[in-house]
Amino acid sequence: MKLACVVHRFGADIAGGSEGHCRLIAEHLAAQHDVTIVTTCARDHITWKNHYPPGESRIGLVPPKRGEREGGLRVLRFPVARERDLHRFMDLSDLVAADRATSYEQEEWFRENGPDAPELLEHLRRHGAGYDRVLFWAYRYADVYFGLPLVADRAILVPTAEEDPLIHVDALAPFFAQPKGFLFLTPEEETLVSSRGAAGKPSAVIGCGLDTAAAADLSRLDSLHLADPFVLYLGRIDPNKGCAALIRHFQRYAENGRDVQLVMAGPASMPIPEHPLIRPLGFVDDDVREALLTRARALIMPSPFESLSMVLLEAWNHGLPALVNARCKVLRGQVERADGGLYYGNTVEFIAALDYLLDHAETARQLGRQGLAYVDREYRWPIVIEKIEALLRAV
Amino acid sequence: MTEARVRVDAVMGEIERDVRARLRQHLVKKGGAADYQDEEIFDAVHALLARAIDERNLDALLLPELVDGDVDWRLQTHLHLTTHRRGLAGRCILFVKKTLLLPMTRWLFEYSQDNFRRQDHLNRVLFACIEELALENTRLRRTIETAASASVGKPAR
Numbered sequence: 001m002k003l004a005c006v007v008h009r010f011g012a013d014i015a016g017g018s019e020g021h022c023r024l025i026a027e028h029l030a031a032q033h034d035v036t037i038v039t040t041c042a043r044d045h046i047t048w049k050n051h052y053p054p055g056e057s058r059i060g061l062v063p064p065k066r067g068e069r070e071g072g073l074r075v076l077r078f079p080v081a082r083e084r085d086l087h088r089f090m091d092l093s094d095l096v097a098a099d100r101a102t103s104y105e106q107e108e109w110f111r112e113n114g115p116d117a118p119e120l121l122e123h124l125r126r127h128g129a130g131y132d133r134v135l136f137w138a139y140r141y142a143d144v145y146f147g148l149p150l151v152a153d154r155a156i157l158v159p160t161a162e163e164d165p166l167i168h169v170d171a172l173a174p175f176f177a178q179p180k181g182f183l184f185l186t187p188e189e190e191t192l193v194s195s196r197g198a199a200g201k202p203s204a205v206i207g208c209g210l211d212t213a214a215a216a217d218l219s220r221l222d223s224l225h226l227a228d229p230f231v232l233y234l235g236r237i238d239p240n241k242g243c244a245a246l247i248r249h250f251q252r253y254a255e256n257g258r259d260v261q262l263v264m265a266g267p268a269s270m271p272i273p274e275h276p277l278i279r280p281l282g283f284v285d286d287d288v289r290e291a292l293l294t295r296a297r298a299l300i301m302p303s304p305f306e307s308l309s310m311v312l313l314e315a316w317n318h319g320l321p322a323l324v325n326a327r328c329k330v331l332r333g334q335v336e337r338a339d340g341g342l343y344y345g346n347t348v349e350f351i352a353a354l355d356y357l358l359d360h361a362e363t364a365r366q367l368g369r370q371g372l373a374y375v376d377r378e379y380r381w382p383i384v385i386e387k388i389e390a391l392l393r394a395v
Numbered sequence: 396m397t398e399a400r401v402r403v404d405a406v407m408g409e410i411e412r413d414v415r416a417r418l419r420q421h422l423v424k425k426g427g428a429a430d431y432q433d434e435e436i437f438d439a440v441h442a443l444l445a446r447a448i449d450e451r452n453l454d455a456l457l458l459p460e461l462v463d464g465d466v467d468w469r470l471q472t473h474l475h476l477t478t479h480r481r482g483l484a485g486r487c488i489l490f491v492k493k494t495l496l497l498p499m500t501r502w503l504f505e506y507s508q509d510n511f512r513r514q515d516h517l518n519r520v521l522f523a524c525i526e527e528l529a530l531e532n533t534r535l536r537r538t539i540e541t542a543a544s545a546s547v548g549k550p551a552r
Binding site for chain 1 (some may be wrong): 407
Protein backbone atom coordinates (compact mmCIF):
# COMPACT_ATOMS: atom_id res chain seq x y z
CA MET A 1 0.00 0.00 0.00
CA LYS A 2 0.98 3.61 -0.49
CA LEU A 3 0.79 5.20 2.96
CA ALA A 4 1.16 8.79 4.17
CA CYS A 5 1.95 9.50 7.82
CA VAL A 6 1.00 13.06 8.76
CA VAL A 7 2.69 14.45 11.85
CA HIS A 8 3.33 18.00 13.08
CA ARG A 9 7.13 17.69 13.21
CA PHE A 10 9.62 14.99 12.32
CA GLY A 11 13.37 14.59 12.52
CA ALA A 12 16.21 12.32 13.49
CA ASP A 13 16.69 14.48 16.60
CA ILE A 14 13.01 14.47 17.61
CA ALA A 15 12.41 11.38 19.71
CA GLY A 16 9.56 11.61 22.16
CA GLY A 17 5.79 11.76 22.18
CA SER A 18 3.59 11.31 19.16
CA GLU A 19 6.46 12.28 16.82
CA GLY A 20 8.60 9.41 18.09
CA HIS A 21 5.63 7.05 17.96
CA CYS A 22 4.95 8.06 14.34
CA ARG A 23 8.56 7.50 13.41
CA LEU A 24 8.78 4.04 14.97
CA ILE A 25 5.52 2.89 13.39
CA ALA A 26 6.44 4.38 9.99
CA GLU A 27 9.87 2.72 10.00
CA HIS A 28 8.33 -0.67 10.73
CA LEU A 29 5.52 -0.22 8.18
CA ALA A 30 8.11 0.73 5.56
CA ALA A 31 9.25 -2.92 5.44
CA GLN A 32 5.98 -3.82 3.69
CA HIS A 33 4.63 -0.53 2.33
CA ASP A 34 5.57 2.61 0.42
CA VAL A 35 5.60 5.14 3.27
CA THR A 36 5.82 8.94 3.01
CA ILE A 37 6.06 11.22 6.03
CA VAL A 38 4.09 14.44 5.48
CA THR A 39 5.22 17.06 7.97
CA THR A 40 6.36 20.65 8.52
CA CYS A 41 9.74 22.36 8.57
CA ALA A 42 9.41 23.00 12.33
CA ARG A 43 11.61 21.47 14.99
CA ASP A 44 10.44 23.53 17.99
CA HIS A 45 6.92 22.52 19.03
CA ILE A 46 6.43 25.69 21.08
CA THR A 47 7.11 28.32 18.41
CA TRP A 48 6.86 26.17 15.23
CA LYS A 49 9.76 28.17 13.84
CA ASN A 50 10.91 26.78 10.47
CA HIS A 51 14.14 24.85 10.91
CA TYR A 52 14.42 22.10 8.30
CA PRO A 53 14.47 22.95 4.59
CA PRO A 54 11.18 22.43 2.73
CA GLY A 55 10.81 19.68 0.13
CA GLU A 56 11.73 16.02 -0.04
CA SER A 57 14.42 14.30 2.00
CA ARG A 58 15.28 10.86 3.40
CA ILE A 59 15.59 10.10 7.09
CA GLY A 60 16.38 7.01 9.12
CA LEU A 61 17.81 3.56 8.70
CA VAL A 62 15.16 1.93 6.55
CA PRO A 63 16.99 -0.12 3.85
CA PRO A 64 16.37 0.83 0.18
CA LYS A 65 13.57 -1.03 -1.57
CA ARG A 66 14.04 -2.87 -4.84
CA GLY A 67 14.53 -0.38 -7.65
CA GLU A 68 15.36 2.47 -5.24
CA ARG A 69 18.82 3.86 -4.76
CA GLU A 70 18.25 5.56 -1.40
CA GLY A 71 17.16 4.06 1.90
CA GLY A 72 15.43 5.84 4.75
CA LEU A 73 11.92 7.15 5.02
CA ARG A 74 10.72 9.56 2.35
CA VAL A 75 9.90 12.85 4.11
CA LEU A 76 7.93 15.72 2.55
CA ARG A 77 8.28 18.97 4.47
CA PHE A 78 6.10 22.07 4.18
CA PRO A 79 6.90 25.48 5.68
CA VAL A 80 5.05 26.91 8.66
CA ALA A 81 3.40 30.18 7.61
CA ARG A 82 3.06 31.73 11.06
CA GLU A 83 4.76 31.11 14.40
CA ARG A 84 2.61 30.55 17.46
CA ASP A 85 1.34 33.59 19.39
CA LEU A 86 1.87 32.15 22.86
CA HIS A 87 -0.17 34.75 24.70
CA ARG A 88 -3.15 34.35 22.41
CA PHE A 89 -2.79 30.58 22.71
CA MET A 90 -2.72 30.71 26.53
CA ASP A 91 -5.79 32.94 26.64
CA LEU A 92 -7.71 30.59 24.34
CA SER A 93 -6.52 27.59 26.37
CA ASP A 94 -7.96 29.15 29.51
CA LEU A 95 -11.31 29.58 27.77
CA VAL A 96 -11.26 25.96 26.61
CA ALA A 97 -10.25 24.72 30.08
CA ALA A 98 -13.11 26.68 31.65
CA ASP A 99 -15.55 25.18 29.12
CA ARG A 100 -16.46 28.69 27.98
CA ALA A 101 -15.08 28.73 24.44
CA THR A 102 -17.55 29.41 21.64
CA SER A 103 -17.42 27.15 18.58
CA TYR A 104 -15.43 29.89 16.81
CA GLU A 105 -12.96 30.07 19.73
CA GLN A 106 -12.64 26.29 19.79
CA GLU A 107 -11.64 26.29 16.14
CA GLU A 108 -9.32 29.23 16.83
CA TRP A 109 -7.66 27.15 19.55
CA PHE A 110 -6.69 24.51 17.00
CA ARG A 111 -5.51 27.18 14.56
CA GLU A 112 -3.45 28.90 17.25
CA ASN A 113 -2.05 25.62 18.56
CA GLY A 114 -0.59 25.14 15.08
CA PRO A 115 1.45 24.34 13.18
CA ASP A 116 -0.11 26.60 10.54
CA ALA A 117 1.12 24.94 7.34
CA PRO A 118 -1.22 25.83 4.44
CA GLU A 119 0.97 24.12 1.85
CA LEU A 120 0.74 20.85 3.78
CA LEU A 121 -3.06 21.11 3.69
CA GLU A 122 -2.90 21.93 -0.02
CA HIS A 123 -0.77 18.81 -0.60
CA LEU A 124 -3.41 16.67 1.11
CA ARG A 125 -6.18 18.37 -0.86
CA ARG A 126 -4.45 17.82 -4.21
CA HIS A 127 -2.56 14.57 -3.71
CA GLY A 128 -4.37 12.88 -0.82
CA ALA A 129 -6.25 10.59 -3.21
CA GLY A 130 -2.88 9.24 -4.40
CA TYR A 131 -2.34 7.51 -1.07
CA ASP A 132 -4.19 4.31 -0.16
CA ARG A 133 -4.31 5.26 3.51
CA VAL A 134 -3.39 8.48 5.31
CA LEU A 135 -2.43 8.07 8.97
CA PHE A 136 -2.64 11.14 11.22
CA TRP A 137 -0.90 11.53 14.56
CA ALA A 138 -2.24 13.69 17.44
CA TYR A 139 -5.68 15.25 16.94
CA ARG A 140 -4.80 18.43 18.84
CA TYR A 141 -2.54 19.86 16.14
CA ALA A 142 -3.75 22.03 13.29
CA ASP A 143 -2.28 19.85 10.54
CA VAL A 144 -4.49 17.00 11.75
CA TYR A 145 -7.60 18.93 12.79
CA PHE A 146 -7.80 20.76 9.45
CA GLY A 147 -6.02 18.15 7.30
CA LEU A 148 -7.90 14.97 8.17
CA PRO A 149 -11.28 16.14 6.79
CA LEU A 150 -9.58 16.67 3.39
CA VAL A 151 -8.87 12.92 3.08
CA ALA A 152 -11.47 11.54 5.47
CA ASP A 153 -12.39 8.63 3.16
CA ARG A 154 -8.93 7.09 3.68
CA ALA A 155 -7.91 8.56 7.02
CA ILE A 156 -6.77 6.61 10.06
CA LEU A 157 -6.35 8.65 13.22
CA VAL A 158 -3.88 7.94 16.00
CA PRO A 159 -5.51 10.45 18.38
CA THR A 160 -2.97 10.29 21.26
CA ALA A 161 -5.82 11.70 23.36
CA GLU A 162 -5.46 12.45 27.04
CA GLU A 163 -8.16 13.12 29.59
CA ASP A 164 -7.62 16.89 29.57
CA PRO A 165 -10.26 19.62 29.08
CA LEU A 166 -9.68 19.78 25.31
CA ILE A 167 -11.18 16.34 24.72
CA HIS A 168 -14.57 17.65 25.90
CA VAL A 169 -14.91 20.55 23.41
CA ASP A 170 -17.98 20.32 21.18
CA ALA A 171 -15.97 20.75 17.98
CA LEU A 172 -14.44 17.29 18.43
CA ALA A 173 -17.61 15.22 18.11
CA PRO A 174 -17.99 15.89 14.35
CA PHE A 175 -14.21 15.65 13.92
CA PHE A 176 -13.93 12.20 15.53
CA ALA A 177 -16.82 10.99 13.35
CA GLN A 178 -14.75 11.52 10.18
CA PRO A 179 -11.80 9.05 10.14
CA LYS A 180 -12.36 5.61 8.65
CA GLY A 181 -10.45 3.97 11.48
CA PHE A 182 -8.54 4.53 14.70
CA LEU A 183 -5.31 3.29 16.21
CA PHE A 184 -5.40 3.73 19.97
CA LEU A 185 -2.54 3.56 22.41
CA THR A 186 -4.45 2.14 25.40
CA PRO A 187 -7.94 0.80 26.18
CA GLU A 188 -8.50 3.94 28.31
CA GLU A 189 -7.86 6.15 25.28
CA GLU A 190 -10.21 4.01 23.20
CA THR A 191 -12.99 4.47 25.78
CA LEU A 192 -12.35 8.20 26.00
CA VAL A 193 -12.36 8.87 22.25
CA SER A 194 -15.24 6.49 21.58
CA SER A 195 -17.36 8.51 24.00
CA ARG A 196 -16.63 11.61 21.90
CA GLY A 197 -17.97 10.38 18.56
CA ALA A 198 -15.67 7.59 17.39
CA ALA A 199 -17.76 4.64 18.55
CA GLY A 200 -18.39 1.85 16.06
CA LYS A 201 -15.45 2.60 13.75
CA PRO A 202 -12.82 -0.05 12.96
CA SER A 203 -10.04 0.32 15.48
CA ALA A 204 -7.16 -1.40 17.23
CA VAL A 205 -5.35 -0.76 20.49
CA ILE A 206 -1.68 -0.97 19.57
CA GLY A 207 0.40 0.89 22.15
CA CYS A 208 3.90 0.87 20.75
CA GLY A 209 6.40 -1.82 19.87
CA LEU A 210 9.63 -2.47 21.74
CA ASP A 211 12.70 -4.57 21.04
CA THR A 212 14.19 -6.66 23.82
CA ALA A 213 16.40 -4.46 26.00
CA ALA A 214 20.11 -4.98 25.48
CA ALA A 215 22.39 -5.44 28.48
CA ALA A 216 23.37 -1.99 29.77
CA ASP A 217 26.90 -0.80 30.42
CA LEU A 218 26.60 0.17 34.09
CA SER A 219 30.06 1.77 34.08
CA ARG A 220 28.40 4.72 32.29
CA LEU A 221 26.97 5.68 35.69
CA ASP A 222 30.34 5.75 37.49
CA SER A 223 31.12 9.35 36.68
CA LEU A 224 27.67 10.48 37.88
CA HIS A 225 28.32 9.32 41.49
CA LEU A 226 24.68 8.48 42.13
CA ALA A 227 23.52 7.31 45.54
CA ASP A 228 22.36 3.74 46.11
CA PRO A 229 19.43 3.24 46.20
CA PHE A 230 17.86 5.73 43.83
CA VAL A 231 14.49 6.06 42.15
CA LEU A 232 14.19 7.47 38.67
CA TYR A 233 12.15 10.05 36.82
CA LEU A 234 12.87 9.92 33.10
CA GLY A 235 11.58 12.47 30.60
CA ARG A 236 10.95 16.17 30.17
CA ILE A 237 11.02 17.92 33.57
CA ASP A 238 7.95 20.07 33.26
CA PRO A 239 5.05 21.08 35.56
CA ASN A 240 2.60 19.73 32.94
CA LYS A 241 4.26 16.32 33.34
CA GLY A 242 3.52 16.37 37.08
CA CYS A 243 7.12 17.15 38.05
CA ALA A 244 6.27 20.01 40.44
CA ALA A 245 3.97 17.65 42.35
CA LEU A 246 6.60 14.87 42.25
CA ILE A 247 9.23 17.18 43.76
CA ARG A 248 6.75 18.29 46.43
CA HIS A 249 5.87 14.66 47.30
CA PHE A 250 9.51 13.64 47.35
CA GLN A 251 10.56 16.52 49.59
CA ARG A 252 7.90 15.39 52.08
CA TYR A 253 9.18 11.82 51.71
CA ALA A 254 12.75 12.90 52.40
CA GLU A 255 11.66 14.67 55.61
CA ASN A 256 11.10 11.20 57.10
CA GLY A 257 14.86 10.68 56.99
CA ARG A 258 14.88 7.93 54.38
CA ASP A 259 18.16 7.91 52.48
CA VAL A 260 17.08 7.43 48.89
CA GLN A 261 17.87 9.68 45.96
CA LEU A 262 15.46 10.93 43.30
CA VAL A 263 17.33 11.05 39.99
CA MET A 264 15.63 13.22 37.38
CA ALA A 265 16.99 12.62 33.88
CA GLY A 266 15.72 14.86 31.10
CA PRO A 267 15.73 18.45 29.88
CA ALA A 268 14.20 20.81 32.44
CA SER A 269 11.68 23.54 31.64
CA MET A 270 11.09 24.44 35.30
CA PRO A 271 13.34 25.26 38.26
CA ILE A 272 14.45 22.22 40.27
CA PRO A 273 15.06 23.07 43.94
CA GLU A 274 18.48 22.48 45.46
CA HIS A 275 18.01 19.39 47.62
CA PRO A 276 20.64 16.90 48.80
CA LEU A 277 18.48 13.95 47.71
CA ILE A 278 17.24 15.29 44.37
CA ARG A 279 19.70 14.85 41.54
CA PRO A 280 18.88 16.45 38.16
CA LEU A 281 21.01 15.08 35.31
CA GLY A 282 19.69 17.07 32.36
CA PHE A 283 19.51 15.36 28.98
CA VAL A 284 21.13 11.91 29.01
CA ASP A 285 22.18 9.78 26.04
CA ASP A 286 20.70 6.35 25.29
CA ASP A 287 23.51 4.41 27.03
CA VAL A 288 23.11 6.35 30.29
CA ARG A 289 19.35 6.00 29.99
CA GLU A 290 19.64 2.21 29.68
CA ALA A 291 22.05 2.07 32.63
CA LEU A 292 19.73 4.22 34.78
CA LEU A 293 16.78 1.94 33.98
CA THR A 294 18.88 -1.09 34.91
CA ARG A 295 20.23 0.28 38.19
CA ALA A 296 17.22 2.22 39.59
CA ARG A 297 14.98 0.69 42.25
CA ALA A 298 11.78 2.06 40.70
CA LEU A 299 10.55 4.38 37.97
CA ILE A 300 8.26 7.19 39.07
CA MET A 301 5.69 8.53 36.59
CA PRO A 302 3.87 11.57 38.05
CA SER A 303 2.14 12.74 34.85
CA PRO A 304 -1.57 13.55 35.29
CA PHE A 305 -2.29 13.27 31.55
CA GLU A 306 -0.96 10.53 29.27
CA SER A 307 -2.25 8.63 26.27
CA LEU A 308 0.53 6.05 26.63
CA SER A 309 3.65 6.14 28.74
CA MET A 310 6.52 4.89 26.60
CA VAL A 311 8.90 5.41 29.52
CA LEU A 312 6.79 3.07 31.62
CA LEU A 313 7.02 0.38 28.92
CA GLU A 314 10.77 0.96 28.69
CA ALA A 315 11.10 0.55 32.46
CA TRP A 316 9.21 -2.75 32.33
CA ASN A 317 11.36 -3.79 29.38
CA HIS A 318 14.24 -3.60 31.91
CA GLY A 319 12.23 -5.39 34.63
CA LEU A 320 11.91 -2.18 36.67
CA PRO A 321 8.78 -1.71 38.83
CA ALA A 322 6.91 1.59 38.59
CA LEU A 323 5.17 4.02 40.89
CA VAL A 324 2.59 6.06 38.96
CA ASN A 325 0.08 8.84 39.46
CA ALA A 326 -3.29 7.14 40.09
CA ARG A 327 -5.18 10.22 38.89
CA CYS A 328 -4.03 9.41 35.36
CA LYS A 329 -6.39 6.62 34.28
CA VAL A 330 -4.01 5.46 31.56
CA LEU A 331 -1.04 5.03 33.89
CA ARG A 332 -3.10 3.32 36.56
CA GLY A 333 -4.71 1.09 33.92
CA GLN A 334 -1.32 0.10 32.51
CA VAL A 335 0.02 -0.74 35.98
CA GLU A 336 -3.08 -2.74 36.91
CA ARG A 337 -3.12 -4.69 33.65
CA ALA A 338 0.56 -5.52 33.96
CA ASP A 339 0.63 -5.97 37.74
CA GLY A 340 3.86 -4.07 37.24
CA GLY A 341 3.96 -1.47 40.01
CA LEU A 342 2.03 0.66 42.48
CA TYR A 343 0.15 3.97 42.31
CA TYR A 344 -0.57 6.97 44.50
CA GLY A 345 -3.23 9.68 44.58
CA ASN A 346 -1.69 12.07 47.13
CA THR A 347 1.45 12.69 49.16
CA VAL A 348 0.61 10.25 51.97
CA GLU A 349 0.02 7.45 49.46
CA PHE A 350 3.20 8.39 47.59
CA ILE A 351 5.21 8.03 50.78
CA ALA A 352 3.58 4.72 51.74
CA ALA A 353 3.90 3.21 48.25
CA LEU A 354 7.53 4.25 47.82
CA ASP A 355 8.34 2.86 51.27
CA TYR A 356 6.66 -0.39 50.25
CA LEU A 357 8.73 -0.73 47.08
CA LEU A 358 11.98 -0.04 48.93
CA ASP A 359 11.16 -2.21 51.96
CA HIS A 360 9.88 -5.20 49.96
CA ALA A 361 12.71 -5.64 47.50
CA GLU A 362 11.70 -9.11 46.33
CA THR A 363 8.06 -8.10 45.77
CA ALA A 364 9.25 -5.01 43.89
CA ARG A 365 11.48 -7.14 41.67
CA GLN A 366 8.56 -9.49 41.02
CA LEU A 367 6.38 -6.51 39.99
CA GLY A 368 9.15 -5.53 37.56
CA ARG A 369 9.30 -9.05 36.14
CA GLN A 370 5.52 -9.05 35.69
CA GLY A 371 5.86 -5.73 33.83
CA LEU A 372 8.41 -7.35 31.51
CA ALA A 373 6.09 -10.30 30.90
CA TYR A 374 3.32 -7.82 30.01
CA VAL A 375 5.59 -6.10 27.47
CA ASP A 376 6.42 -9.53 25.99
CA ARG A 377 2.71 -10.32 25.72
CA GLU A 378 1.47 -7.03 24.28
CA TYR A 379 4.21 -4.78 22.94
CA ARG A 380 6.71 -6.70 20.84
CA TRP A 381 6.93 -5.37 17.27
CA PRO A 382 5.48 -8.38 15.40
CA ILE A 383 2.38 -8.23 17.63
CA VAL A 384 1.93 -4.46 17.15
CA ILE A 385 2.51 -4.47 13.39
CA GLU A 386 0.08 -7.35 12.87
CA LYS A 387 -2.65 -5.32 14.59
CA ILE A 388 -1.94 -2.32 12.35
CA GLU A 389 -1.88 -4.44 9.20
CA ALA A 390 -5.26 -5.93 10.15
CA LEU A 391 -6.72 -2.43 10.52
CA LEU A 392 -5.20 -1.22 7.23
CA ARG A 393 -6.91 -4.16 5.53
CA ALA A 394 -10.21 -3.65 7.35
CA VAL A 395 -10.62 0.08 6.64
CA MET B 396 7.73 -17.10 35.72
CA THR B 397 8.05 -19.53 38.60
CA GLU B 398 7.41 -17.01 41.40
CA ALA B 399 3.89 -16.48 42.73
CA ARG B 400 2.16 -13.62 40.96
CA VAL B 401 1.95 -10.40 42.99
CA ARG B 402 -1.47 -8.77 42.59
CA VAL B 403 -1.28 -4.98 42.47
CA ASP B 404 -4.84 -4.57 43.76
CA ALA B 405 -4.01 -6.69 46.81
CA VAL B 406 -0.83 -4.74 47.59
CA MET B 407 -2.58 -1.40 47.02
CA GLY B 408 -5.45 -2.50 49.27
CA GLU B 409 -2.93 -3.14 52.04
CA ILE B 410 -1.16 0.19 51.45
CA GLU B 411 -4.43 2.17 51.30
CA ARG B 412 -5.65 0.59 54.56
CA ASP B 413 -2.38 1.50 56.20
CA VAL B 414 -2.54 5.07 54.85
CA ARG B 415 -6.10 5.55 56.12
CA ALA B 416 -5.13 4.23 59.56
CA ARG B 417 -2.15 6.57 59.77
CA LEU B 418 -4.20 9.53 58.54
CA ARG B 419 -6.92 8.82 61.10
CA GLN B 420 -4.42 8.57 63.94
CA HIS B 421 -2.78 11.80 62.83
CA LEU B 422 -6.08 13.70 62.72
CA VAL B 423 -7.28 12.33 66.06
CA LYS B 424 -3.93 13.26 67.65
CA LYS B 425 -4.14 16.80 66.22
CA GLY B 426 -7.66 17.34 67.58
CA GLY B 427 -9.69 16.54 64.45
CA ALA B 428 -13.36 15.45 64.56
CA ALA B 429 -14.05 13.27 67.61
CA ASP B 430 -16.10 10.88 65.46
CA TYR B 431 -12.84 9.89 63.73
CA GLN B 432 -12.04 7.78 66.76
CA ASP B 433 -14.49 5.36 65.20
CA GLU B 434 -12.60 3.71 62.33
CA GLU B 435 -15.77 2.84 60.44
CA ILE B 436 -16.98 6.44 60.45
CA PHE B 437 -13.60 7.69 59.29
CA ASP B 438 -13.46 5.16 56.47
CA ALA B 439 -16.97 6.10 55.34
CA VAL B 440 -16.15 9.82 55.31
CA HIS B 441 -12.87 9.14 53.51
CA ALA B 442 -14.64 7.07 50.86
CA LEU B 443 -17.32 9.73 50.30
CA LEU B 444 -14.83 12.58 49.88
CA ALA B 445 -12.50 10.47 47.75
CA ARG B 446 -15.45 9.63 45.49
CA ALA B 447 -16.24 13.33 45.09
CA ILE B 448 -12.64 14.22 44.26
CA ASP B 449 -11.54 11.26 42.16
CA GLU B 450 -14.63 9.95 40.43
CA ARG B 451 -16.73 13.01 39.65
CA ASN B 452 -16.19 14.96 36.44
CA LEU B 453 -15.55 18.45 37.80
CA ASP B 454 -16.92 19.94 34.56
CA ALA B 455 -20.30 18.25 34.99
CA LEU B 456 -21.74 19.44 38.31
CA LEU B 457 -25.21 20.66 39.19
CA LEU B 458 -24.35 23.31 41.78
CA PRO B 459 -22.34 25.64 39.47
CA GLU B 460 -25.29 25.63 37.04
CA LEU B 461 -27.65 26.73 39.82
CA VAL B 462 -25.29 29.40 41.18
CA ASP B 463 -24.84 30.83 37.69
CA GLY B 464 -27.43 33.59 38.09
CA ASP B 465 -27.00 37.35 37.84
CA VAL B 466 -23.46 37.40 39.20
CA ASP B 467 -20.71 35.52 37.39
CA TRP B 468 -18.94 33.67 40.23
CA ARG B 469 -16.44 31.91 37.98
CA LEU B 470 -12.82 33.00 38.09
CA GLN B 471 -11.80 34.39 34.73
CA THR B 472 -8.31 33.09 34.16
CA HIS B 473 -8.19 34.16 30.53
CA LEU B 474 -7.38 37.67 29.43
CA HIS B 475 -10.00 39.62 27.53
CA LEU B 476 -9.32 43.31 26.92
CA THR B 477 -12.32 45.49 26.19
CA THR B 478 -13.43 49.13 26.23
CA HIS B 479 -16.88 50.67 26.53
CA ARG B 480 -15.98 53.29 23.93
CA ARG B 481 -17.04 52.67 20.33
CA GLY B 482 -15.54 53.61 16.97
CA LEU B 483 -12.06 55.00 16.44
CA ALA B 484 -11.58 56.07 20.08
CA GLY B 485 -12.40 52.55 21.26
CA ARG B 486 -10.03 50.98 18.75
CA CYS B 487 -7.24 53.38 19.80
CA ILE B 488 -7.76 52.58 23.49
CA LEU B 489 -7.70 48.83 22.78
CA PHE B 490 -4.55 49.27 20.69
CA VAL B 491 -2.82 51.11 23.56
CA LYS B 492 -3.97 48.50 26.07
CA LYS B 493 -2.76 45.60 23.93
CA THR B 494 0.51 46.98 22.65
CA LEU B 495 1.70 49.16 25.53
CA LEU B 496 -0.04 48.34 28.79
CA LEU B 497 -0.39 44.58 28.34
CA PRO B 498 3.32 43.83 27.74
CA MET B 499 4.20 45.96 30.79
CA THR B 500 1.73 44.20 33.09
CA ARG B 501 1.74 40.73 31.60
CA TRP B 502 4.23 39.41 34.18
CA LEU B 503 1.86 40.39 36.98
CA PHE B 504 -1.08 38.75 35.20
CA GLU B 505 0.85 35.54 34.65
CA TYR B 506 2.17 35.55 38.21
CA SER B 507 -1.34 35.70 39.65
CA GLN B 508 -2.86 33.40 37.02
CA ASP B 509 -1.46 30.22 38.60
CA ASN B 510 -3.05 31.12 41.91
CA PHE B 511 -6.38 31.84 40.23
CA ARG B 512 -6.24 28.51 38.41
CA ARG B 513 -5.52 26.75 41.72
CA GLN B 514 -8.45 28.53 43.39
CA ASP B 515 -10.71 27.70 40.46
CA HIS B 516 -9.84 24.01 40.80
CA LEU B 517 -10.42 24.09 44.54
CA ASN B 518 -13.83 25.74 44.04
CA ARG B 519 -14.86 22.95 41.70
CA VAL B 520 -13.61 20.27 44.11
CA LEU B 521 -15.69 21.85 46.89
CA PHE B 522 -18.74 21.96 44.61
CA ALA B 523 -18.20 18.25 43.89
CA CYS B 524 -17.97 17.46 47.62
CA ILE B 525 -21.18 19.35 48.38
CA GLU B 526 -22.95 17.62 45.52
CA GLU B 527 -21.76 14.21 46.72
CA LEU B 528 -23.10 14.99 50.21
CA ALA B 529 -26.42 16.10 48.73
CA LEU B 530 -26.64 12.85 46.76
CA GLU B 531 -25.81 10.81 49.85
CA ASN B 532 -28.42 12.69 51.82
CA THR B 533 -31.07 12.10 49.17
CA ARG B 534 -30.28 8.39 48.98
CA LEU B 535 -30.52 8.08 52.78
CA ARG B 536 -33.80 10.01 52.85
CA ARG B 537 -35.25 7.67 50.24
CA THR B 538 -34.07 4.60 52.19
CA ILE B 539 -35.64 5.94 55.40
CA GLU B 540 -38.91 6.80 53.66
CA THR B 541 -39.08 3.37 52.03
CA ALA B 542 -38.38 1.70 55.37
CA ALA B 543 -40.95 3.89 57.12
CA SER B 544 -43.70 3.22 54.56
CA ALA B 545 -42.97 -0.53 54.71
CA SER B 546 -43.26 -0.56 58.49
CA VAL B 547 -46.66 1.24 58.44
CA GLY B 548 -48.46 -1.78 57.02
CA LYS B 549 -46.90 -4.29 59.48
CA PRO B 550 -48.85 -5.42 62.54
CA ALA B 551 -47.42 -4.17 65.85
CA ARG B 552 -45.76 -6.82 68.05
